[in-house]
Amino acid sequence: MFPIDFCHIPVSIIKRSAGRSAVAAAAYRSGTKLTNEWDGMTHDYTRKGGIVHAEIMLPAHAPPEFADRSILWNSVEQIEKARDSQLAREIEAALPRELSGEQQLALVRAYVKDNFVDKGMCADFAIHDKGTGNPHVHIMLTLRPLKENGQWGAKCRKAYDLDENGQRIPDGKGGWKNHREDTTDWNDKGNVEIWRAAWAAYTNRALESAGRPERIDHRSYKRQGIDKIPSVHLGPAASQMEKRGIRTDKGEVNRQIAADNKLLKEIKARITRLYRWSKAETEKPQTQQSSLTALWEAQQQLDAPRTRTGKIRALQESAALFSFLQANGIQSMQQLHEKIADMNSRYYDLRGKIVKAERRITTLTERGEMWEQYNQYKSIHKQLAKVKPEKREQFEQRHSRELILYDAAARYLKELKDSGEAITPKAWQREIDQLAAGKQTDTLAMKAMREDLKAVERLRKTAEQLSRQERDKSHDRGPER
Numbered sequence: 313m314f315p316i317d318f319c320h321i322p323v324s325i326i327k328r329s330a331g332r333s334a335v336a337a338a339a340y341r342s343g344t345k346l347t348n349e350w351d352g353m354t355h356d357y358t359r360k361g362g363i364v365h366a367e368i369m370l371p372a373h374a375p376p377e378f379a380d381r382s383i384l385w386n387s388v389e390q391i392e393k394a395r396d397s398q399l400a401r402e403i404e405a406a407l408p409r410e411l412s413g414e415q416q417l418a419l420v421r422a423y424v425k426d427n428f429v430d431k432g433m434c435a436d437f438a439i440h441d442k443g444t445g446n447p448h449v450h451i452m453l454t455l456r457p458l459k460e461n462g463q464w465g466a467k468c469r470k471a472y473d474l475d476e477n478g479q480r481i482p483d484g485k486g487g488w489k490n491h492r493e494d495t496t497d498w499n500d501k502g503n504v505e506i507w508r509a510a511w512a513a514y515t516n517r518a519l520e521s522a523g524r525p526e527r528i529d530h531r532s533y534k535r536q537g538i539d540k541i542p543s544v545h546l547g548p549a550a551s552q553m554e555k556r557g558i559r560t561d562k563g564e565v566n567r568q569i570a571a572d573n574k575l576l577k578e579i580k581a582r583i584t585r586l587y588r589w590s591k592a593e594t595e596k597p598q599t600q601q602s603s604l605t606a607l608w609e610a611q612q613q614l615d616a617p618r619t620r621t622g623k624i625r626a627l628q629e630s631a632a633l634f635s636f637l638q639a640n641g642i643q644s645m646q647q648l649h650e651k652i653a654d655m656n657s658r659y660y661d662l663r664g665k666i667v668k669a670e671r672r673i674t675t676l677t678e679r680g681e682m683w684e685q686y687n688q689y690k691s692i693h694k695q696l697a698k699v700k701p702e703k704r705e706q707f708e709q710r711h712s713r714e715l716i717l718y719d720a721a722a723r724y725l726k727e728l729k730d731s732g733e734a735i736t737p738k739a740w741q742r743e744i745d746q747l748a749a750g751k752q753t754d755t756l757a758m759k760a761m762r763e764d765l766k767a768v769e770r771l772r773k774t775a776e777q778l779s780r781q782e783r784d785k786s787h788d789r790g791p792e793r
Contacts, residue, residue, distance in 0.1 A: 415518060420437055433454050669750060673744055
């Protein structure tokens with residue numbers, strides 16, 4: 313069966329409280345120039361490359377003018393009065409590289425129509441593909457329901473608490489106990505799982521229709537039972553030796569696997585943090601975006617180390633950051649965000665190769681060990697055949713462990729041969745050596761990526777420190793009179 317890949321499908325809310333706007337997000341996704349009438353800010357992303365297709369899909373009762381991106385999202389901005397309003401929901405999903413552009417577009421349209429537009433949401437989606445092997449789609453969705461007359465409805469309503477007789481319950485203050493409830497089920501926590509499962513189902517259907525064997529799964533590797541590189545089963549002998557402090561070959565394999573899993577987890581966490589930070593920075597109004605040059609200069613001044621060792625380390629870190637930015641031609645926050653997105657894609661490619669190699673090495677190692685076990689105890693099995701019947705039971709009792717291990721190995725090898733696999737121990741070892749060499753190369757690439765991420769994290773920490781300082785200054789000044 314063809315391997316099933318995990319698909320990461322982030323679902324998030326665009327909020328004013330985070331310094332974001334629906335108009336800015338829509339302009340960035342679609343690569344257009346839009347003015348937010350709520351705050352008067354203009355967002356120009358017409359120079360952004362990689363926009364393959366952008367489209368708005370509307371429910372039947374939506375005003376036709378909502379097909380204009382500016383009108384749609386400015387309408388959303390205007391209806392939301394509060395400074396902490398939730399403006400839109402966003403779903404991001406990777407598109408199968410195995411599908412053509414037309415097939416990818418058909419997939420997105422079908423998924424958006426069936427899961428959101430038919431439920432009453434307005435959808436604005438954009439397909440991005442810069443030719444780096446990371447095609448993906450951004451789907452922005454409205455949060456308020458539309459009335460049949462095309463006007464925005466309320467997100468929630470007041471509902472009275474009722475007793476067992478269906479009567480309102482007094483609140484003791486002259487009123488009635490009540491609570492707020494959503495006017496739609498769009499915010500149900502279970503929807504995220506439903507939408508992710510639907511994306512996997514629609515994608516797999518599209519792949520199948522295209523005659524492709526690849527499949528995806530929306531569940532995490534952990535939920536699929538494959539979250540981590542599997543460890544090698546030690547067996548009773550190796551387990552006892554490890555418990556006594558004696559290092560075994562199987563134990564060494566498991567220690568390496570544990571180290572690999574730790575590395576993969578660490579790098580993914582770093583990428584996720586930097587991706588979210590850089591994404592939020594690019595979506596801020598241009599006047600509020602952090603300048604890489606300013607961050608670089610500030611970084612040299614903030615928390616300057618006093619010790620010689622600290623100064624040397626700071627210089628090394630600064631050099632690493634400069635080298636990373638220069639080598640990748642990064643001059644703006646947008647370019648940095650795009651590089652981090654590419655690194656995320658690269659991470660999954662390397663991770664997939666490392667995990668695949670480890671699994672194959674585990675399989676081949678087990679085959680080799682079973683072959684050695686078979687040969688080690690084969691002579692005992694042969695001796696059993698020569699033992700006189702009256703002494704057979706005694707012999708079996710005396711060599712029970714060896715015979716059990718032989719039978720297990722013989723049964724394993726027979727099942728392997730019956731499945732069509734050849735018994736080729738030397739070929740198994742050659743493949744293990746090749747896979748180990750390739751995995752080492754990929755692991756070194758992962759470690760190099762980690763160092764690049766560490767360098768970029770210094771910029772993020774500087775930006776956060778500057779933001780805290782600005783908030784502290786604002787607090788010290790107090791409210792303006």
